[in-house]
Amino acid sequence: MEHHPDIIEMRERAERAAATPLAQAVEAMAVGAGLFLAISPWVVGFNASFSRLAVCNLILGLAYTGMMAGFGSAYERIHARAWAATLIGLFTIVAPWVLNGGAHVRRTILTNTITGGAMTCLALAAIAGTVTVTVARRAARR
Secondary structure (H helix, E strand, O other): OOOOHHHHHHHHHHHHHHOOHHHHHHHHHHHHHHHHHHHHHHHHHOOOOOHHHHHHHHHHHHHHHHHHHOOOOOHHHOHHHHHHHHHHHHHHHHHHHHHHOOOOOHHHHHHHHHHHHHHHHHHHHHHHHHHHHHHHHHHHHO
16 A cells, blocks of 8 residues: 555655745744743743643643644644644633633733744644645646
8 A cells, every 4th residue: 555656646745745945934933832832931930920821831832842843744644733733822822811810910921822823823824734735636636
């Protein structure tokens, strides 16, 4: 099955798509955003006052990085992971209110809102890239 012409063609097309500068930029920025979210409580300085948010940011940042890090090697199979990464980005935006309740500090809100927005946009860019490859593949079959 590995040597089937359709599988070889699909892999070559996915490799070409992953080799584009846009796909590489999306992957690099997504990994950077995820890692920043993971370390943000210690960089911004809210790890002691909002420990639940700090742990949440650490876990979600590492999960997001893990999901988006495979972008180049599994370009066509990342579609489902990119949707999950979009949800992580959206939750990151609302996490200060969900986890902190009434306690609001501007730096926690700004950090999570900006980082979560960037993560959401990058995950949606990954989705758009996979949809483009899938549509191009279907058009080539016709």
